[in-house]
Every structure is written in C-alpha cells, then in structure tokens.
Amino acid sequence: MKILDILEKTCPISSPIRNAYIDFSKMTLSLVAVVTDVVRNGKRVVGYGFNSNGRYGQGMLMRERFIPRVREADPASLLDESGQNLDPHKVWATMFTNEKPGGHGERSVAIGTIDMAVWDAVAKIAGKPLFQLLAERYGTGVPNRKVFVYAAGGYYYPGKDDAKLKDEMRSYLDRGYNVVKMKIGGAPLDDDLRRIDSVLSILKDGQRLAVDANGRFDLDTAIAYAKALSRYNLFWYEEAGDPLDFELQATLRNYYANPMATGENLFSMQDARNLVRYGGMRPDRDWLQFDCALSYGLVEYLRTLDMLKQHGWSPSRCVPHGGHQMSLNIAAGLGLGGNESYPDLFQPFGGFPDGVKVEAGHVMLPELPGIGFEGKADLYREMQALAS
Numbered sequence: 511m512k513i514l515d516i517l518e519k520t521c522p523i524s525s526p527i528r529n530a531y532i533d534f535s536k537m538t539l540s541l542v543a544v545v546t547d548v549v550r551n552g553k554r555v556v557g558y559g560f561n562s563n564g565r566y567g568q569g570m571l572m573r574e575r576f577i578p579r580v581r582e583a584d585p586a587s588l589l590d591e592s593g594q595n596l597d598p599h600k601v602w603a604t605m606f607t608n609e610k611p612g613g614h615g616e617r618s619v620a621i622g623t624i625d626m627a628v629w630d631a632v633a634k635i636a637g638k639p640l641f642q643l644l645a646e647r648y649g650t651g652v653p654n655r656k657v658f659v660y661a662a663g664g665y666y667y668p669g670k671d672d673a674k675l676k677d678e679m680r681s682y683l684d685r686g687y688n689v690v691k692m693k694i695g696g697a698p699l700d701d702d703l704r705r706i707d708s709v710l711s712i713l714k715d716g717q718r719l720a721v722d723a724n725g726r727f728d729l730d731t732a733i734a735y736a737k738a739l740s741r742y743n744l745f746w747y748e749e750a751g752d753p754l755d756f757e758l759q760a761t762l763r764n765y766y767a768n769p770m771a772t773g774e775n776l777f778s779m780q781d782a783r784n785l786v787r788y789g790g791m792r793p794d795r796d797w798l799q800f801d802c803a804l805s806y807g808l809v810e811y812l813r814t815l816d817m818l819k820q821h822g823w824s825p826s827r828c829v830p831h832g833g834h835q836m837s838l839n840i841a842a843g844l845g846l847g848g849n850e851s852y853p854d855l856f857q858p859f860g861g862f863p864d865g866v867k868v869e870a871g872h873v874m875l876p877e878l879p880g881i882g883f884e885g886k887a888d889l890y891r892e893m894q895a896l897a898s
Contacts, residue, residue, distance in 0.1 A: 512585035530695030557631025562832035625807025644843030658848030664692020686868030760790030774831030
C-alpha cells in the first residue's frame with residue numbers, strides 16, 4: 511500500500527468572541543486529507559485531520575516542508591512490519607527530517623494536523639475505531655468508551671451581559687454537561703468576580719464551574735485572582751500566566767490550594783516535561799491540557815504520556831484542550847481524564863458524531879472506524895469536498 515497524496519486547505523472558523531488574550535475574528539485552521547490506495551467496503555481510504563482552534567492554519571509550512579517529505583519518501587519506508595498499513599511513527603519521523611530540536615512553534619501544529627489524518631487512515635485500514643486500536647497497541651486492551659466532557663464557553667463579546675452569560679451556561683447544563691468553563695482576565699477582577707457569582711448562582715448540586723485566564727496574568731495579578739478565587743469551590747483555575755513561565759505556575763501553588771490546570775499551549779514532550787519538573791503542578795489534584803493536534807500529533811503525545819508516567823502522573827489527570835474527536839479517541843483508548851467540548855463554537859470541526867448526547871457530563875463513543883469523522887455529517891461534507 512502507499513499514500514497517493516496529501517491535500518490541505520485553510521478553513522475559516524472566525525467568531526466575534528474574545529478571551530483575555532486574543533479575539534477570534536480572523537481565526538482559521540488547516541484541514542488535511544491523506545489519500546491512500548487502500549479500498550475498504552468499495553471506497554478508497556482517506557484519513558482526515560485538522561488543527562485545534564487558537565492556532566491559525568499552517569498550509570504554508572505543510573506545502574513547503576512536511577507534505578513534500580512524505581511524497582518524496584520511498585512508500586515502503588512508511589509502512590509497518592506487515593507492509594499492509596502505515597506506521598505513524600515512520601511517517602512522523604519522515605516529516606521531521608532535517609528539523610532541529612527546540613523551537614516548538616507553528617511546525618508542531620502543521621505536523622500534528624497531518625499526524626491526525628495518518629492515524630485516522632491507519633485505524634480505517636485496520637477496520638477499527640481509533641480508540642480500540644490505541645487500547646490494543648498502547649493501553650490495557652479494553653477501551654472505556656464513556657468519556658467525561660466539559661463545556662467550554664463564557665467568552666467575552668460585545669453586548670454580552672451577565673444575563674446572557676447565564677443563559678449560555680444554562681444551555682450547556684440543559685444539554686447534559688455538569689462542568690462548564692468561562693473566561694476570566696479580560697475584565698477587571700471585580701467584574702470577573704461578579705460574572706463568576708452570576709454563573710455560580712445557576713449551578714445545582716453536582717455541577718461545577720472552571721475558569722480560564724488564557725495566560726494573561728503577571729505574577730501579582732495571578733496571585734490576586736488566586737486569593738479571590740479561593741473562596742469558591744471551582745473545578746479548576748486555568749492557565750493563569752504565560753505557558754512557559756514555570757516559575758509563576760510554581761509560585762502560584764503557594765496561594766491557591768484548589769485544582770489548577772494548564773498545558774494547552776505547550777507543544778512538545780520536552781516542554782511538557784519542563785512543566786512537570788519546574789511548574790509545581792500537583793499530580794493529586796491538578797490537570798494537564800496538552801492537545802495532540804497542536805503538539806506534533808499522537809506520536810508525540812504517546813511520548814508525553816510515557817514521560818508523565820515516569821514522573822508519577824496518571825493519564826487520568828490529562829484533559830486535552832481542543833474539543834475534537836481525536837482527543838476523545840485518545841481519552842477512551844488510553845485512559846485520559848476526559849476532553850474539552852465547545853457545544854456552540856468552531857463548528858463544524860468540534861463536537862461529536864451525530865446522535866451522540868451528553869449524559870451526566872459524559873458521552874459514549876460510537877463504534878465508527880477511524881476517528882469517527884464520517885459520523886458527523888456537516889464536518890464530513892467539508893472533508894469530502896477536500897478529498898474530491
């Protein structure tokens with residue numbers, strides 16, 4: 511077998527929303543199709559991938575470096591031992607040829623997007639859901655198809671008052687979520703506390719609120735928020751400072767005893783390791799949010815999980831950023847703690863296959879080959895348009 515082509519295009523996911531750091535008025539992502547010569551059930555196997563929101567499309571890097579390296583490789587050099595399927599680790603190594611270590615910026619997004627499509631193709635060729643394939647290769651052998659998900663929202667946008675914020679959060683709770691997340695740091699502390707109080711006023715027993723500063727704060731501001739937030743029983747206090755300011759994160763633990771979360775903007779195993787070594791994160795209560803689609807893909811994520819195990823962390827403390835089905839499959843197959851979800855944003859790329867409902871904060875993954883994109887009609891239409 512062989513890869514016939516790798517196709518990509520940039521898609522808009524623009525929105526008037528903003529967090530404490532950026533707005534999404536010009537946000538894009540890259541959509542990728544890995545076309546193989548394998549036929550299953552009368553159809554050519556095509557693997558699909560896309561990068562998560564918050565990082566722009568990476569078409570230029572793909573076209574200039576990573577796609578040509580795969581196209582120019584000996585097809586046999588990309589196959590597993592059976593010779594009947596792709597080896598994602600070999601494809602990854604081919605893409606990374608002549609790349610220096612360090613500087614894990616936008617190239618990690620470009621490679622991660624292609625890597626997602628490769629894994630989708632591999633699982634489809636094997637005739638299995640990706641979560642089953644991952645459980646068999648790297649997990650216990652038995653996936654847990656029931657995955658915890660939380661609803662991310664609570665962005666700032668013009669004209670959004672506390673009543674509209676409550677209506678938004680109430681809509682998530684009504685759809686079965688029991689943990690909701692809102693943005694902080696884009697307004698003065700007193701205003702954010704008022705917004706938090708308004709959301710907490712609608713929560714019932716068993717329902718929780720998480721807050722996310724998107725790396726906006728310096729140390730003094732992060733501490734001021736930590737002291738103010740300590741009065742609440744929040745699900746977590748997320749990404750207070752710059753993602754690479756491990757000293758800030760380590761210092762913050764002295765002022766905030768409740769759970770914290772970070773990691774969505776760390777794009778390599780090495781950066782994740784530095785967070786665990788120097789960031790003061792606590793494996794008994796804190797959460798890690800590494801997103802494989804942004805951080806070189808699942809090949810690198812497997813290295814990150816191995817590193818975490820060596821440092822005494824359980825994969826159940828990982829709840830990836832991004833709200834996509836790739837991380838849902840990893841969660842089900844490798845025992846992660848859950849996954850982010852954007853119920854109303856960044857469509858059609860986020861969300862679940864059609865018919866999948868949130869019940870008591872969890873979803874049940876259906877038995878679909880690959881990542882399961884074909885089960886989401888609006889998303890699959892976009893993918894088919896690229897592949898055709």
